[in-house]
Amino acid sequence: MANSVNISIEAPIENQIQEITYDGQEIYQAPLSMSENLARLAQKIDFSKTEDEFCNIKKEGESSSDTKSDEDNKDQSYQSSLWPWDSVRNKLRSALTEVSVLADVLNIAKEKRYMVLDPVQPEKVESRPMVQVYGRKKALSAAAAVLQAGMERLRASETMRMARNMPDFHIDLLRLRQNWRLKKVSNTIIGDLSYRTAGSKFSQTGVFEVTKAPEEQIAQAMSMNTGGPPPSALRVTVPPELQGVAFISVLCQKEQEEVVTATLSASALSCTAGEGELHWQQRLEAAQNVLFCKELFARLAAEAVQLDASIPHMVVGNQIMATVLPGIQLLIGLCHNNGQTNANANVEGVKTEGSSSSGKSDHDHVLEHSLHQLLRAVHHANTHHPFPHPATGPLGPSKRRCLAGPMAADRYELLDMSKEQSLLEQIIQQAQHFFMRRRSEYVLDTIAKEVKDPLIVSHWNALNSPTQSCVKINIMAHGYDAVCRTSLVVHVGEKTLKCICRDGKVRHLSYELQELRDLIYCQIYQHQMTAVQAVGRCMGWQLLASSAHLGSGPVEPLGNASSCLLASPNGDRMIAIRCEPSVGIQVFIAQSPRKDFFSSELVQDKKWENLGGAFKEIKLDKMEGKNFLNKMELLMACLSSPS
């Protein structure tokens, strides 16, 4: 509370700064010397002002000559700036002359012999009050006439409106103003329906005009639909190029030989005929949509021409063709139905084919919505630049850009920051991902249908992005899912798949279906092998040997053969399992004291029968059991003998 604060007072910098160098040094102007200072002050004296104050009897001729001489003096001071006292001397001399003349006149007038000073009465101004009164009365009556004429008109339109119960122009205009931006320009009301304030930089303007609907039309409309809503008193005129309905059609299809394929049937676009029937809100919204679609298509077409893809994109008329994956094309078209004459004739540049009845049914609404969202995101980024933190920073640079300095970003990082993906690239990526996802789904579904023995369960993640999805695949046998379960995760990208298996191996697959299919089959057979070993453990059987990549036997076309050898709890039985992805599973059993041992001359001792017999193959398809694991469990059960 009673803190004393030191206050230091110092005079501010007296010398003007002439220049600031880039290292922050300030160079001051040298202060003026005494004589320079005096000369500067003397130049500032304005002699014309002092003359007017003292001499009231100045005639206009003399004052103009003074101003002329002032100008001369100014010119002179520009020319002879070496001697600033010249103008001062001239001024003083002329002042002296004037004062001497004045002194002489006063002396002569004081003597009263040759000159006398007399007071003069000012002239009286005649007052004419009646003229003023008449003038004011005339002006007021003119003003009253104007006001009365306006009032008569308003009263007439009001009574007419009340009589016929017609819609009010001003109320309708208020409603229009609540939804759209209007401006009054001289006599007309102009509105703007473009996305310019939302961040669009499209050059086409969306200007519409609002006028009063003629009364006959309103009366006619009211008499025609008595039950419906009353027509509005406004009429909006939309520019002709924005009339009608438009949408962007996005189609993914197999590659066709013809360059231009017709995709739109004229009946796909519905447009109510007639200008007067559509409410102004619908008409304005339709026009705004047309403008948006035009901007979107113009941007995509420009990008298609500029982008350097391996297979170049083609722009033909109102269609853009881009190759998404080998054999798959993406067709983006602008469909605009002007609706002026009959709908059939005005579909621009498209001929209908009988075979391609796909039309609007194949049109991908999701990708169209994505395109709309992408353009809106571009608009948003145009207006919402990040604010600087701290507040005195420059407006504009993003956070990464601000950090580029202190974090010592190199040239390549800076260039990367400035690159951004175009709309066409983004939509192509989304289309690619859509295809990859559909293909992966198809592969998994077919495998699940084909392979019944271990069950293939796939869980697709509910949360995904337009360019990435995730699926978790569980391979398990019915009834044995607690014993052994193999799972793997597949990340579906735009053109590649990434499989992460439980053992930690990450495999990157391309867009070919066959690779995923092969991988799943290999995983299935690996699962069988590990599951059998797990079941054996449960049953008490011992694992003698196992090999995941067996080198014996014929070369496998797909993957590697794997095998394992199990021994019963008391060691007298053995099961050998060989698993091959292309052939299937083969099971062999052997028992330890050989049943077919007969002593011969070479091998005489009886003890050699314990070495174990030959392996005999089991016909798995004749065995009882729901699935392979069940069969193995039953086999192990019946081979385990109590001892």
Added chain:
Amino acid sequence: MSANAAPITATDSLSQALKANIIPNQEYLLQGSVLDSAVEVLLHRLRGLCDNVDAGPETFDDQEVCFSLRDPNHHQAPPLMLRVRKALDARDMPFQLRYIGQPDLGDKNRPTVVRSSLDIACSGMLIEFLNELGCRIEFEYSVKGYMFRKGRMKITVAKVFKISQNSMPPEPISQSYLVELSVLAPQGQDAIGEDMRAFADQLRPLVQLDKIDYKRLGHMSVS
């Protein structure tokens, strides 16, 4: 793929940038103040006038420390003032080192104050570095308020606080908010001053934004 030509050195690109006059090193400024009781109305008006109506006004909370560097040989020369500003609400943004020059006393008819201003983003070691150079702390304060933008113009409505030593909340130095309208631009773009003056006129009579001459601050009438 053609091989890259010899890469442009940093000094070359810097001298090119200097010649092309694209470095924003001038600040055009108009300042004013409003009492605490009147600031809500001003904020409403600014929300209506400025860009980005959908998002709320951006708040900021900064702390500024002012250093001075004296030349040991020339004691009479005025010291070099440097300001270090950090954002307390965005800790991951870099510190800002700022040099503000004296206002350009050129034309009396210029609508705004024009002064040289250089902003450099620095890492957190800045204060130690300045101490090593020999700078001494002159004063410090904290600023908290709202930021708006309209095109290139930036408008801040903020309250200045004194930094207290212990962990007490900072106390304001006055019952009013400081309003600043500024544009950072390269040299020679004087047309922006007219736009700023037009915008400032739209904010009258809520706040009067004017050129403030610091030397004559003592003689200014309170109106």
